[in-house]
Each structure stands twice: as structure tokens, then as C-alpha cells.
Amino acid sequence: MLQRLSSILLLLLVFISCKNEPELVKIKGPIFGTAYQIQYYDVGSKSYQKQFDSIFEVLNQSMSNYIPSSNISKINRNESVNTDPHFDTVFKAAKKIYRETEGVFDPTIGKLVNAWNFGSENNKSAVDSIKVDSLMKSVGFNRVGVVNGVIMKRTNTFIDFNAIAKGYGVDVIADFLESKGITNYLVDIGGELRAKGINLNKQKEWAIGIENPNFDGSQSYSKVIGITDKAMATSGTYRKFKVDNNGNKYAHIINTKTGYPTRTRILSASVITDKCMMADGYATAFQAMGIKKVDYFLAKHPELQVYLIFENEKGELETKSFNGFPE
Numbered sequence: 001m002l003q004r005l006s007s008i009l010l011l012l013l014v015f016i017s018c019k020n021e022p023e024l025v026k027i028k029g030p031i032f033g034t035a036y037q038i039q040y041y042d043v044g045s046k047s048y049q050k051q052f053d054s055i056f057e058v059l060n061q062s063m064s065n066y067i068p069s070s071n072i073s074k075i076n077r078n079e080s081v082n083t084d085p086h087f088d089t090v091f092k093a094a095k096k097i098y099r100e101t102e103g104v105f106d107p108t109i110g111k112l113v114n115a116w117n118f119g120s121e122n123n124k125s126a127v128d129s130i131k132v133d134s135l136m137k138s139v140g141f142n143r144v145g146v147v148n149g150v151i152m153k154r155t156n157t158f159i160d161f162n163a164i165a166k167g168y169g170v171d172v173i174a175d176f177l178e179s180k181g182i183t184n185y186l187v188d189i190g191g192e193l194r195a196k197g198i199n200l201n202k203q204k205e206w207a208i209g210i211e212n213p214n215f216d217g218s219q220s221y222s223k224v225i226g227i228t229d230k231a232m233a234t235s236g237t238y239r240k241f242k243v244d245n246n247g248n249k250y251a252h253i254i255n256t257k258t259g260y261p262t263r264t265r266i267l268s269a270s271v272i273t274d275k276c277m278m279a280d281g282y283a284t285a286f287q288a289m290g291i292k293k294v295d296y297f298l299a300k301h302p303e304l305q306v307y308l309i310f311e312n313e314k315g316e317l318e319t320k321s322f323n324g325f326p327e
Contacts, residue, residue, distance in 0.1 A: 022184070024201060031056050032166050033066070034190030040177055041184040041200050048180070055172055062086040063165045065110070075151050076110075076158050082149040090161050090168050090277065091146055097164070097281040098141045101297070105285035106256040108144060108153075110160030111135045113254050116261055132259040139256065167192045167233050167280025174231075174276075187276075194231035194276045208232060213267035213309055213317070222268075222309055222319060225326040231276035235283035236268040253288045262288050267317075268309040269294075272325065282306075291320070298322045 022041035027049050029036060038052065062084050064070045074081040083091070097105045112135050115127050138156035145152045153159070161168075166189055173187045174194040184197030186206045195206040205226030212220045213236055235253070253262045269286040271279040282304060286294050291310060298306055306322040321327075 022200065027052065032169065032189060036189040038173060038188070039186045040182045042182055048176070051176065052173060055176060056169070059086060059165070059169050059172065063090060063161045065160055065162065072159060072161065078155055083146055083151060086168070088146060090165055093277050094161065094164055094281060095141065097278070097285060101285040103141070103256055104288050105163070105281055106139065106141045107159050107161055107163070108139050108141045108157050109254050109256050110158040111138060112259045113160060116254065118254070136259045139259070163284040164277055164281040166190055167231070167276035167278070170194050170231065170276035192233040192276050192280050195227045196229055198228060210234065210270050210307060211236070211268070227272070227326070230272050231274060231279050232270060232272045233276055233279035233283045234268060234270040235287040253284060255288065264288065264290070266291060266308055266310045270307040272305040273303060
């Protein structure tokens with residue numbers, strides 16, 4: 001009898017122990033014109049799908065240029081509207097990157113992005129030097145400010161946070177998970193991501209693949225790295241580009257000094273740092289810089305780990321790592 005009772009108690013202990021083991025939860029769906037996948041370990045496998053949807057809705061209403069009723073759309077139409085905390089956070093980060101990159105990263109380049117059909121508007125008119133010169137008069141993030149929740153800008157200035165807001169969305173979701181006591185997660189929105197802890201099933205860091213810049217749309221990886229307690233963002237020119245009569249490829253990133261699509265040998269820039277918002281913005285800036293400028297910039301910013309894929313003068317692919325980017 002005692003032996004049978006002991007066996008039952010043992011089974012109960014095993015059952016309770018198993019119930020307390022965190023299980024992997026995966027939630028995915030479309031957002032921000034791309035897709036997201038959120039993985040986390042939670043005891044009880046609780047789903048936060050509704051909370052994620054609510055967060056995405058709030059962020060879209062703050063900073064989506066694709067939604068006419070959003071705060072940023074109203075600001076761009078010069079309507080009377082106060083900024084919100086999410087907008088203010090991204091604005092401050094964008095201003096920091098703008099200053100550090102000496103204007104290479106500039107959220108007011110939006111009208112040129114739209115003119116070249118890389119943005120939220122469908123432009124059907126031809127782009128010539130006269131139009132570019134006219135639109136460039138509204139460019140300059142140094143002339144935009146926030147005073148007591150009110151944007152101060154020129155009437156024609158168009159603000160576009162698409163190059164940094166997606167990374168911020170990753171941070172907001174990651175911060176939400178941490179507020180729930182979750183210590184092992186991977187948040188991925190369109191390739192911008194933030195990880196904490198490990199993949200418990202594999203007992204390893206979260207594995208992240210860095211894609212090769214394949215212009216034909218196929219998918220292969222330049223390298224696969226492990227990441228934990230960090231964020232990473234990648235900016236690539238191989239998905240959106242134009243080709244001139246000489247076969248030169250021009251990126252979807254607009255040169256903030258000229259107003260024209262950037263011709264660059266850098267095909268992909270991956271940045272690892274603490275916040276995905278910052279990694280996102282820097283990756284965009286590095287994409288527009290030449291390799292020498294990136295090298296010089298990163299010598300002053302050891303907190304940024306960077307991996308570049310670029311074409312050399314012979315048209316061959318090369319890679320370069322900075323500041324201890326993981327092998």
C-alpha cells in the first residue's frame with residue numbers, strides 16, 4: 001500500500017514539474033507591409049496575440065504614412081495634432097542618428113522617396129531635375145522640432161519614419177514580453193529582430209541567418225549567427241532598386257544631399273546593438289554611405305557591431321565585419 005502511494009505521489013510530482021516547464025509559443029502574421037514572428041517560452045503557453053495586435057494598432061496610428069488618419073499623416077498635412085509618446089521616442093532617436101551621420105539619415109527625405117515610387121504614395125509623373133530640386137527645398141531634419149507636443153516644421157516638409165519605426169515596433173513588443181516576466185524570446189518583424197535568453201529547446205542562442213543579396217529573389221544565407229540579449233537590423237538594396245541604361249543598380253535609399261536614388265556598392269548592412277530602433281536607423285544610414293565612411297564612423301562607435309556585404313571593383317561579392325560582429 002505504501003509503495004503504491006509513493007508511486008502515485010511520484011507521478012503527481014512529475015506531472016506538476018512538467019506543468020511548470022516553459023513551453024515555446026509562436027505567433028505570426030502580417031504587419032507594417034511585411035510579416036512578424038514572435039517566439040517566446042512561457043509557463044502555461046499563454047498567447048498574447050490580442051495584446052500584440054493592440055500594440056501594432058497603436059504604433060500604426062502614430063507613425064504609419066500609409067494610414068490617412070495616423071498622427072504622422074495629419075502632421076504631414078499640417079493639421080493641428082499633438083505628438084504621442086511613441087512618436088516622441090522615435091523622433092528623438094531619429095534626431096540622434098541624423099546628427100551623428102551628418103544628415104545621411106534624414107526622415108524628411110520622404111517626398112523624394114515617394115517621387116521615386118519607393119514609398120507610401122503611387123507617383124505616376126516623371127521625375128526630372130526640376131522636380132527633384134523643388135522637393136529638396138523641403139528636406140532637412142535639422143529644421144524640424146517638437147515643442148510641447150507640437151511639431152515645428154516647414155509647410156511642405158514630409159516626415160517618414162519607415163526606416164526606423166519597424167525596429168521600434170520590435171522594441172515595444174520585446175519590452176512588453178519582459179514586463180510579463182518572459183526571459184527567453186525572439187521578436188522578428190520583417191527581418192528586424194531582438195532576442196533575449198536562449199532557445200530552450202536547443203539550449204543555444206537564437207540562430208539568425210543573414211541573407212545573401214540575391215537580385216533574382218532566391219534565398220540563401222551569407223552566414224548564420226547566434227544572438228542573445230541584443231537586437232539586429234539589416235538594410236538591403238537587393239529587394240527594391242532601379243537599373244539605368246548602363247546597367248547600374250540604384251538603391252531604394254535616397255541620397256539626402258542630392259535627392260536621387262543612391263548608387264552604392266554596399267548591398268547589405270547588418271547592425272547589432274542594444275535597441276532594434278537604433279540598429280534599424282543605423283543600418284539604413286550605412287547602406288547609403290560608402291565603405292570608407294562606414295569604416296571611419298564605426299571606429300568612433302565601438303558599441304555598434306556591423307556586417308557588410310558589398311560588390312568590389314570587379315563586381316564580386318565581399319564581406320567585412322566591424323567591432324567584433326559574431327562569426
